[in-house]
Amino acid sequence: MERDQLLGMIKEEQAKNGSVSDGAMAHIAQTLHLPIGNVYGVTTFYSFLSTRPLGRHVIHICKSVPCFLQNGAMMAAAIEKELGISPGETTSDGRFSFELTNCIGACDQAPAMLVDDEVYGDLTPEKIGEILKSFE
Amino acid sequence: MPEKKILTKNCGKIDPGDVSTYEAEGGFKALEKTLRISPEEVIAEVKASGLRGRGGAGFPCGAKWELARKSKGDEKVLICNADEGEVGTFKDRYLLQHDPFSLMEGMAIAGYAIGAGKGYIYLRSEYHYLLEGLQKAIDQSKEKGYLKDLEIEIREGAGAYICGEESALMNSIEGKRGESRFRPPFPPESGLFEKPTIINNVETLVNVPHIIQNGSEWYGAMGTDESKGTKLFCVSGDVARPGVYEMELGCDLKELVMDLAGAKEIKMIQVGGSTGGIIPSDMLSTPLAYETILGSGAVMVFDQTRDVVDFTYRTMEFLNEESCGKCTPCREGTEVMVGVLGRLVNGEGVDGDMEVLEELSDTMKLSALCGLGQTAPVPVLDTLKYFRKDYENRISQSVFLRSLKTVNG
């Protein structure tokens, strides 16, 4: 296996186990014959990869300018209220992690968010409540 | 000028999951034509068309291909840049969602022209929901025999704006941190895995079949002297009808945002994304073209109720977060700018803040390693130019607030 498989392997680990643990990084480093520092360096470079455990579902609320102009901050506040956590935190039941993110390319449906890999646009606080209910 | 649908003519018309519906609209005819002429002739046609890169930098496409074609090395690489991380930009998503086959045809033609056997599509992870459809488009095009000479592989990012910058993108594919590279060497000479590499934006590649099919003369008749063809504009912000609009280059900004997208009482517009220039309301009749203002085609509209300094602060916060950190002018420059702008936003500005921003802007423009740091000062300098009063007010308010504190002891 070549080094260019690295990002894909890290992503696969995250998809499978929700985050990339020290053990997983060590294992990947061994497989690719790379110093573990390289694996750590790549893992921590990207905002969608995480070394700390995340919830079963990850909410990414967009905070970039076009969403902000359409009350994006109010949507982030609605999630905080709904889940009782701040950006960067995970609910105590492990159901959701909540992150702020930059433009997700859905500005024509602003304000927008991703829950896992799915986009939800034209959000309102009520709509957010409904959407979150559909996740286990 | 109404909308002119060329790149988007199939969108909503064909089934993006069924290649035969693309064929029924004349799809892959340009590829067939391509294979009957020499790679050099294909390059000459693209050069003559005047097509320039749609990813933001506007480099002439044919000239770039020629460099790669002539470059020594038996293995050449074609990369389609589908990272689309620029704030306010969603046109590539629109094309991939509604007509992925046009990209397949564009890539097949580009691969033939430069002599690449291997192609990559670098897709941002925020667009993971497009992956399945895109893979299906590759598989179907391959089954039909359209990708005989080009093996296309999708590589996904993991959330990093800078990975849209071509040298960072190549580092990302190679399994390294997505940091920009020093240049030279330039990619057509030595790019991915040190092989001659062509990196083109999705929209650029989607232009190619139309140029081959209809000829460079037909194509060159659209647009202005330096900006040929049509462009997809992504209109967002304070408008009634946000969305993707395809217009001939050189079209009127005012017509796009007011007549088509329904904007009212405009204060300013940022064109080209987070590092794009600012157009104040009294300059709305600016034509959209490379020689004036264009970038990625993002058009963000701000109405009279919006605060300019808040906007600049938020934009700089984005650029600071997304700076890869490799070069000092960008890493530290965006950090200091966030500090100064944050001070202004919070009513803690001091005399001289505007001068600090201007001086730092000059340094960053001159010395940053890549386009991010070099163009990060643009929104700061443009707002300082057109809305200097807003900054002055922030500073005098800050001074006033402090004087109150002193009185109250």
Ligand SMILES: Cc1cc2nc3c(=O)[nH]c(=O)nc-3n(C[C@H](O)[C@H](O)[C@H](O)COP(=O)(O)O)c2cc1C
């Ligand atoms: C910070 C930064 C981000 C960029 N992001 C993108 C992007 O998301 N998509 C893109 O096509 N080009 C992006 N570019 C431009 C690329 O570096 C490159 O010029 C482009 O992909 C070349 O293709 P084109 O000539 O077809 O436009 C970015 C440039 C910079 C400096």
Ligand code: FES
């Ligand atoms: S700004 Fe939120 S999706 Fe683009």
